[in-house]
Amino acid sequence: MDLAAAELVIADWIDAQGDERDQLLPLLHHLQREIGYIDDAAIPFIAAAFNLSRADVHGVLTFYHDFRRKPAGRHIVKLCRAESCQARGGAAIEAAASRRLGVAMGETRRDGQISLEPVYCLGLCAIGPNALVDGRPVARIDAAMLDTIAAEVAV
């Protein structure tokens, strides 16, 4: 990670939003949006900015599933694994997606092209199986749709 860039993002955020502790989650979201992930090396800067211990920041960072501590793939497919999507064939689609995209659930493909991540419900539960492809919601995923998604994230 470009530590200098991260430091700048952190400093700008504190300037604009203040250093009250309740800004910690908004900052982590912002940092991940800007840099892509949150490197452990950034923890001391965040801790200093909020006057918290490093352990405290580490504890928060690792508690929430959303925060990434390693770079993700260039494309991110978040596939729903929750009950309503399972009721509509989600498990089979998960296995097929893993094969079609060439990456195991929860992993980033070795060439860094795709991350396949689990998500537990997107609130689209009557039209599953569902996914977010780079943030765009897709519903009623079947084999043909997987081909479309695969073509989209291959580039």
Place this chain on the structure above:
Amino acid sequence: MTRVFISRDMASVALGADAVARAFADAGCEVVRTGSRGLFNVEPLVEVESAEGRIGYGPVTAGDVTAILGGSHPNRIGDVGALPFFAAQQRFTFARCGIVDPLSLADYAAHGGWTGLDIARLAEPQAVVDTVKASGLRGRGGAGFPTGIKWQTVLDAPGGPKYIVCNADEGDSGTFADRMLMEGDPFCLIEGMAIAAHAVRAGHGYIYIRSEYAFAVETMRKAIELSAARIAPFTLEVRVGAGAYVCGEETALLDSIEGKRGQVRAKPPLPALSGLFGRPTVINNVLSLAAVPFILSAGAEAYADVGFGRSRGTMPVQLAGNVKNGGLFEVGFGITLGELVNDVGGGTASGRPVRAVQVGGPLGAYFPPSMFDLPFDYEAFTQAGGLIGHAGITVFDDSVDMAHMARFAMEFCAAESCGKCTPCRIGSTRGVEIMDRIIAARIPEPAPPTARTGTLEKALYSRSPDRIEVSPGAQTALLRDLCDTMKYGSLCALGGFTPYPVLSALDHFPEDFGAPAPIAQAAE
């Protein structure tokens, strides 16, 4: 210029509404993006304004524009509100959703918006609290606690500043009502929060929205900006979650807003007395707060007149999973589970028989069709060994493996446990292991070589895996024991209610756990 209405709801967009909207704009139409009406098998839905009212067509694609504008499209619905799915509803909370432009203050005012707030602000806070009490409104987030009583505690609490927190974490699978309301009628939630603020003398509020709901976050933020002058001096802001299911639990949510790990707090103190930043705090679900404008404008009786037993008013029920007419169905309490699943829902989408429904999300029980005469009512569901929760109903057809669903419930609890107490943090992992053994053992296998016979007895608990008694009967006994510990030894409902889906699956579908089928079902 022809005006057409097309939903911008996340579900509609997932089904292709954006492309349809673009095609109509290209054809020279004025496109108004609304929320979703809530019936997904007619989406993407387009409604064309005409002298006879809005004429609906759905489902449609971008290629259908000419046929629709010419009036010849085969999927012509006509008046969407006249469809049986909508005609049978009582829409108090969702009256505007799918009809208005969610971010038009003019639309909101023209459809009865702000009346409740104006009435509230002319009254004393105590009178507003009394009205909410008289309506019988109970918390729609799951626990069903009377909203008026919660507000009374905050109104009476000494000290300030006081806060209004809206729980929009909606993590339960099978639920999407909070999302639909925030995307389709955000001012309704804002008005409800402003009324709550007046009722308890709070100055600032937070809406905590799960990060998976990017559309709702954007719509709410815009709506707050647009209505800031209307709700002043009350102020509001959105906070975004970070993918932790347990942050839907109210005290974990407060810790999360404060910038901490989302761990559950021990009660007391009640959040009503010592909540956000240690201050008196109203924390309510989206649907609880969004019901309040109707209660204030139409009166407490109008709300309380509808319902069943101690469950008053309407519930926005969400039909999800393998169901034909999936969507949002707002109706008075008392309708039976069978009416919802079979009559309204139309049975499964796959056309196969319904085998099980899970009500109330990942912590809710599984019910077989033999229990479909259960009325939708908090007390009735509790008595039947389940819960209404946030009123999501997930339908499964006969291809479901209930042992896998029980395993999933344990797996989900293990993934989402906040880690504060042992029965939940460790018990859920042990539960996954037990379910794995049951699933492995129920498939009859040739007897293993009996090398150790005669040396040591098999046991329920052992550090050496080959000594564990793995018969389904023994493991089921162990599972019940574990569920008992989780149920009575957990601090919050994540660990405490995970036994509901697990034990209901075991009780109603023992054949999936390697035991004989219950007589009644086997005889069918």
